[in-house]
Amino acid sequence: MNEYQFIKDQDPEIYATLVGEEERERKGVELIPSENYVSKAVREANGSVFTNKYSEGYPGRRYYGGQEFTDIMETITIERAKKLFNAKYANVQPLGGAAANVAMYFALMEPGDTVLGMDLSHGGHLTHGHPTTAINKVFNFVRYKMKDVDTGEIDYEALRQVALEHKPKIILAGFSAYSRELDYEKFVAIAKEVGAYTVADMAHIAGLIAGGVAKNPFDAGFDVITTTTHKTLRGPRGGMILIRENEDIAKRINKAVFPGMQGGPHMNTIAGKGVAFGEALTPAFKVYVAQILKNTKAMEVVFKAHDVRLLCGGTDNHLLLADVFGSLGITGQEAETVLDEVGITLNKNMIADETRTAMDPSGIRFGTPAMTTRGMKEREATKLAEIMITTMQAKDDSAKKVELQREVQTLCEAFPVPEKFV
Numbered sequence: 158m159n160e161y162q163f164i165k166d167q168d169p170e171i172y173a174t175l176v177g178e179e180e181r182e183r184k185g186v187e188l189i190p191s192e193n194y195v196s197k198a199v200r201e202a203n204g205s206v207f208t209n210k211y212s213e214g215y216p217g218r219r220y221y222g223g224q225e226f227t228d229i230m231e232t233i234t235i236e237r238a239k240k241l242f243n244a245k246y247a248n249v250q251p252l253g254g255a256a257a258n259v260a261m262y263f264a265l266m267e268p269g270d271t272v273l274g275m276d277l278s279h280g281g282h283l284t285h286g287h288p289t290t291a292i293n294k295v296f297n298f299v300r301y302k303m304k305d306v307d308t309g310e311i312d313y314e315a316l317r318q319v320a321l322e323h324k325p326k327i328i329l330a331g332f333s334a335y336s337r338e339l340d341y342e343k344f345v346a347i348a349k350e351v352g353a354y355t356v357a358d359m360a361h362i363a364g365l366i367a368g369g370v371a372k373n374p375f376d377a378g379f380d381v382i383t384t385t386t387h388k389t390l391r392g393p394r395g396g397m398i399l400i401r402e403n404e405d406i407a408k409r410i411n412k413a414v415f416p417g418m419q420g421g422p423h424m425n426t427i428a429g430k431g432v433a434f435g436e437a438l439t440p441a442f443k444v445y446v447a448q449i450l451k452n453t454k455a456m457e458v459v460f461k462a463h464d465v466r467l468l469c470g471g472t473d474n475h476l477l478l479a480d481v482f483g484s485l486g487i488t489g490q491e492a493e494t495v496l497d498e499v500g501i502t503l504n505k506n507m508i509a510d511e512t513r514t515a516m517d518p519s520g521i522r523f524g525t526p527a528m529t530t531r532g533m534k535e536r537e538a539t540k541l542a543e544i545m546i547t548t549m550q551a552k553d554d555s556a557k558k559v560e561l562q563r564e565v566q567t568l569c570e571a572f573p574v575p576e577k578f579v
């Protein structure tokens with residue numbers, strides 16, 4: 158039976174968009190590094206009766222009755238999150254990564270206090286204090302950068318100097334467009350010197366950490382991790398905050414999430430997180446995340462063979478940033494558009510010390526979490542990287558683009574979007 162039968166009968170307009178999106182996801186290759194395909198089990202939980210329920214508060218301490226099943230479900234989800242990340246406490250209620258970060262700031266700081274975070278043009282995130290965000294009006298953000306944009310090495314000495322000068326309350330590690338591992342021990346040492354909390358925004362690499370192929374900041378002594386649950390972790394769209402061991406921090410985080418920031422948690426999404434965390438605890442998930450890294454490496458090899466400049470000089474994780482304007486003479490926007498035409502989705506991206514605009518920058522950002530979920534391996538990653546480069550070189554050649562689009566479609570037909578991971 159058609160899984161959208163009720164929508165089809167009741168609301169043909171929305172039904173048409175669902176069918177269209179399903180086909181788009183099936184027929185194209187998804188290389189946006191922050192996207193993935195969730196299992197059918199996660200989608201069932203997300204679309205379940207838990208969407209009907211108000212559950213302000215936390216398990217055992219709610220403001221509404223009827224919590225016998227929500228309490229059990231949220232507790233299971235919390236316990237799985239703690240196990241995955243080796244955390245003593247977890248809050249699984251944040252509605253997204255931005256909400257998690259804002260709650261974390263209010264839990265650990267007073268208005269006017271300072272955060273030391275990654276420069277936004279060097280891979281930091283909007284919620285790390287972009288001038289256009291509301292949070293930037295409340296807290297003071299200062300920056301560290303890479304020392305060398307062609308190796309990705311962070312300038313830890315400059316970071317220390319900024320910390321000594323500005324005495325931040327939080328030193329924030331993490332990124333949305335950076336492809337190397339961080340030296341978490343150095344962050345912790347500097348934070349100790351200035352009396353700051355250490356927070357890692359691991360939204361992009363949470364799945365890699367959970368599966369053991371990226372370092373866990375808690376092993377170096379970080380206090381808090383914030384994350385989304387829908388990227389490499391392959392869960393539903395949402396956020397989460399993990400606390401390594403400090404009970405006082407955990408209590409402040411809980412209060413900052415509810416009632417500080419949010420009302421009723423989305424219990425259906427929390428159920429989806431629980432199911433996804435269950436999947437991430439299986440041996441199959443470790444194999445999956447290890448393959449993500451092999452696939453990005455395979456793409457790196459092809460881009461380097463074609464002399465395309467890669468920011469950070471390559472990758473240790475699930476994503477790559479390429480300076481296509483500098484190397485191939487095509488802007489990030491042109492590349493995004495032409496690749497979309499052949500069925501490859503990725504995003505234009507500013508590169509470090511960008512000279513162009515955010516809407517038409519020099520770079521593209523792409524990654525392998527979603528294509529790896531489809532079962533594609535190094536051979537397909539290599540093929541895709543070659544198709545990407547040929548497409549960008551042939552951006553005005555319509556006949557060539559039709560041929561490339563057929564190649565992408567053939568690949569997609571051979572690797573259907575799976576419904577089950579365990």
Ligand code: DSN
Nearest residue numbers: 190191254282333334
């Ligand atoms: N929009 C996400 C990303 O693509 O990295 C982060 O918020």
